[in-house]
Amino acid sequence: MVNTEPELLHQEISQTLVNWAANNGVESDHIVQSLMQDLAGEENLAIWAGMDPFEYLPQPHPTLGSSMFSWAKTAANIRNVLVFVPVAITWEAVSKATVAFAKFVETNNATTVNFLEFWQNGYDVLDKFWTIGNVASLDFVIILGVIALSLISTFFNTRGSAINKGEIAQIEAERLEMALALKMYLYSMREIDKTNVKEGIASSVSALLAATSTLAKTKQLSGVVRELEDGVPAINEFGNRVGKESEKLVKQVAVLSASLSDINSSITGELRDAVNSATVGLDLANEGLASSTQSIRTNSLAAENEIKSLQSLIKKANRGR
Secondary structure, three states, rough: OOHHHHHHHHHHHHHHHHHHHHHHHOOOOOHHHHHHHHHHHOHHHHHHHHOHHHHOOOOOOOOOOHHHHHHHHHHHHHHHOOOOOHHHHHHHHHHHHHHHHHHHHHHHOOOOOOOHHHHHHOOOOOOOOOHHHHHHHHHHHHHHHHHHHHHHHHHHHHHHHHHHHHHHHHHHHHHHHHHHHHHHHHHHHHHOHHHHHHHHHHHHHHHHHHHHHHHHHHHHHHHOOOOOOHHHHHHHHHHHHHHHHHHHHHHHHHHHHHHHHHHHOOHHHHHHHHHHHHHHHHHHHHHHHHHHHHHHHHHHHHHHHHHHHHHHHHHEEEEEE
16 A cells, blocks of 8 residues: 555645745745745755755735834824925915005005904905914814824824734744744755764664663563562462461361350350350351451462563563564
8 A cells, every 4th residue: 555644744735835925925935936846846855955944934024013004104194294284374374465465555555454454354355265363273273183193103003013013923933833844844855964874873872772771671570570470389388378277277166166056055144145155256257267268369369360461461562672
């Protein structure tokens, strides 16, 4: 059966790179385009493996924060231009009022009207738009607009900085993840040189040391199991001796119980109660001794079986190595 895992991994890395470049707007970058072409054609991979993707991958720029900065810049530019509009309108109004006042004076020599009064009234000579009251109102509105644009520009700058910080962190995390994926995929495709050989030898020696350490621990465990196995016959012998002695004691207790039963039939009163109690106690002791004897034998056999099972597992592990 053909192993398709490398092919699947290659397709996954290629698609991941394409998606990352499209999502971050760097698909037109020359390095990214060359890498995508070589991955698609499976060419020059050894050359790319010798380069560090953490360095050659481009750094994407944030978009949401940048748009906020663009709006802030636009608002600031409009404000910077608008701040001079009241001055221009005022000086144009002064010019219009001066010309109109001169005409008014030529026509009405006998009338005593000062310039400010004429500028405010107009006397049908000066257009109402250029009167001092109207110009002052217009300048006030424009100045309010300048103030509003200053606040808007400051808000967009602050908001853009906050969004930019989070977006840059996310972009950098995605870039590092992409670079790490490329590094891991291309690592095995490096050209063989002295450095690679040294690294391979170091890895092999490290694996050999680990295996040796594990094997030594297995040998130690085998020694402990052998010592336990050597102790099993002694445990069995002790159990047999205890069992034989317990059987003798059980027989003696049975004889004593029978004797007490015979005595019990010929006595009465408190003495009979005492004999009954002794008989019950002997029966319980008899049962306890029998149970203890059986427990010792069972535990001894169980210990022997467990030790044999552990030895079998160790032998299988050694054969597997």
